[in-house]
Amino acid sequence: MDNLDMKRARLRFELQTAHGAWLQIAEARAKSTRPPTVVELSGSPKETQTEWLEYLAAKERLVLAYAERSAQLS
Numbered sequence: 001m002d003n004l005d006m007k008r009a010r011l012r013f014e015l016q017t018a019h020g021a022w023l024q025i026a027e028a029r030a031k032s033t034r035p036p037t038v039v040e041l042s043g044s045p046k047e048t049q050t051e052w053l054e055y056l057a058a059k060e061r062l063v064l065a066y067a068e069r070s071a072q073l074s
Contacts, residue, residue, distance in 0.1 A: 004069055011062040018058040022051035 026048050 004065070004072075008062065008065045011058065011065050015055070015058040015062050018051070018055040022048060022055045025051050 029045055029047050
């Protein structure tokens with residue numbers, strides 16, 4: 001159980017880090033005087049796409065880690 005708790009703690013940290021990186025670049029882009037470029041499905045400019053996808057991947061890993069515990073309890 002400790003290993004799973006440690007794994008989830010690490011994944012929560014990764015999610016927070018990825019979210020912070022996305023917010024930082026999105027805020028910098030919002031303050032930019034450059035005209036908007038291509039907007040992705042996320043509603044964000046293409047410049048923030050990499051950080052957004054990293055955030056979504058970190059979120060998915062964390063959800064899977066919680067699902068792993070549910071599977072163990074079944």
